[in-house]
Amino acid sequence: MTRLRLFRLENGMIFSNLVANMIGVCVVMFLTQDFFSSFPPQISLLGDQIDCLFIPSAIVFGMGAGLIYEIPIRRFLYLRYRQVSEEGTLRQRADAYILEHAFFVSIYTGLITTTVAFFVFEFVLQRRIIPYFFPQGGIYQMPGTIRITIRTRLFALLFACNLVPFASLLNAAYGSHISGMENPEQALETLRIAVLAQSLIFMAVGVWITFLVGGNLARPLREIIRVLKNVRHGRFDGSVRVTSNDEVGYTGDVINEMTAGLKERDFIKETFGKYVTTEIRDEILSGNVSLDGERKEVTVLFADLRSFTPLVASTPPKDMVRMLNNYFTEMEKAIHAYHGLILQFIGDEIEAVFGAPLHRSDHPVLAARAALTMRDRLRALNQRLVREGYESLKHGVGIHTGEVLAANIGSPERLSYALVGETVNLASRLQGLTKRFKKDIILSEQTRQYLGDSFSVEELPRTDVKGVAQPVGVFALSPP
Numbered sequence: 001m002t003r004l005r006l007f008r009l010e011n012g013m014i015f016s017n018l019v020a021n022m023i024g025v026c027v028v029m030f031l032t033q034d035f036f037s038s039f040p041p042q043i044s045l046l047g048d049q050i051d052c053l054f055i056p057s058a059i060v061f062g063m064g065a066g067l068i069y070e071i072p073i074r075r076f077l078y079l080r081y082r083q084v085s086e087e088g089t090l091r092q093r094a095d096a097y098i099l100e101h102a103f104f105v106s107i108y109t110g111l112i113t114t115t116v117a118f119f120v121f122e123f124v125l126q127r128r129i130i131p132y133f134f135p136q137g138g139i140y141q142m143p144g145t146i147r148i149t150i151r152t153r154l155f156a157l158l159f160a161c162n163l164v165p166f167a168s169l170l171n172a173a174y175g176s177h178i179s180g181m182e183n184p185e186q187a188l189e190t191l192r193i194a195v196l197a198q199s200l201i202f203m204a205v206g207v208w209i210t211f212l213v214g215g216n217l218a219r220p221l222r223e224i225i226r227v228l229k230n231v232r233h234g235r236f237d238g239s240v241r242v243t244s245n246d247e248v249g250y251t252g253d254v255i256n257e258m259t260a261g262l263k264e265r266d267f268i269k270e271t272f273g274k275y276v277t278t279e280i281r282d283e284i285l286s287g288n289v290s291l292d293g294e295r296k297e298v299t300v301l302f303a304d305l306r307s308f309t310p311l312v313a314s315t316p317p318k319d320m321v322r323m324l325n326n327y328f329t330e331m332e333k334a335i336h337a338y339h340g341l342i343l344q345f346i347g348d349e350i351e352a353v354f355g356a357p358l359h360r361s362d363h364p365v366l367a368a369r370a371a372l373t374m375r376d377r378l379r380a381l382n383q384r385l386v387r388e389g390y391e392s393l394k395h396g397v398g399i400h401t402g403e404v405l406a407a408n409i410g411s412p413e414r415l416s417y418a419l420v421g422e423t424v425n426l427a428s429r430l431q432g433l434t435k436r437f438k439k440d441i442i443l444s445e446q447t448r449q450y451l452g453d454s455f456s457v458e459e460l461p462r463t464d465v466k467g468v469a470q471p472v473g474v475f476a477l478s479p480p
Helices: 003-031 041-069 071-082 088-133 150-179 184-232 247-272 278-285 308-314 317-337 363-387 422-437 445-451
Strands: 294-305 340-346 349-354 395-411 414-420 441-444 457-463 472-477
Touching (some): 088 184, 294 308, 294 317, 294 363, 294 422, 317 340, 317 349, 340 363, 340 414, 349 422, 363 395, 363 441, 363 445, 363 472, 395 422, 395 445, 422 441, 422 472, 441 445, 445 472
Parallel strands (some): 395 441
Antiparallel strands (some): 294 349, 294 395, 340 349
């Protein structure tokens, strides 16, 4: 055997491996040359970076693996070069081993490269590609998407870190058995070196892949934990960054939908709290209050501004709106302070109820105290208005206690909690009587009976009221 032939035999496999890798690279680059051109510049740049990193790494890894696996063959060829005369049987076995070895080296290289490429590509997808195309998640809603489950990842990890190294070591042992027919001591040394080298390589690759897979799984779980902690503390603004289409990604999408629903529910709850007291709001939302219709004894309060039409005509619109809003704000505070519910603002008029939808046995007393507080707050508001150069406001308040029908009333698209009955009408009429008697707060006889001696009242003449057959007893509520 000549030295030139020895060189060709020793380096034939590694040269063919290099040629095959270069051909594969050229074919892949040709097939994918326009793949990233349709993407945004960030994605195109990322694709170029992946090509620059992965293609040389794949070639170097394949060449290195081939060199390691060719060590027994090179040793055999060197011995063959020094001892030309060999038995035909040994040559046939060596030639068969070379073919088998070349086949298994190609298989192992392909399996390892494919496994590493799978996890690296998944890492790039989760960190860059998916967040760009799916910033709000919802990957599972896209038709035709392939779901790679956690079980599939674990099987791939098991295959990469256990089965491939095990098969590789078996192949090294088989190769040492063939070469050991000539020199057992040299075969054992070759096997020792091969096992040591392969163990170190597979340990390094296994640790790297484990960190890769662990990061791909732990990252979305940390996102989920972060959002759930915010939800536990009542903060619903955060969302899970969904970067996969597996069980963890689906869980992240469900949590995002849940937080959106909780945020909407919290917004409705806070908005509802602007119309009723927080206690009434919480009772209604918890289902403890019937809104289908029920008869209840309540105290109804009506308040209306005096001389409002001339005031509107003489005041600039923006100033009038500001004055009106300030008035409603002060009156609302007084009513809510005594557990009253404002049913509606009608122009410059306020309709409120005490004792509904939550029942309170002392609702007449609460209404009377609220009316006195409204008087005090209006006095303080007028002082501010006068200092600012506006006219002072006056109002009349009518209060009546009786039975009403309380229910959600309206169309299917718009409902409101309303009271219906003679009690409501009479309370409104009493508010109108404040003009005749020149009093700011007038009570009905029914309300007066509940107050006892805890309030100072002035009895007024019984008077006819529209819609009521008999004259009505009325009282003016004096300062305490």
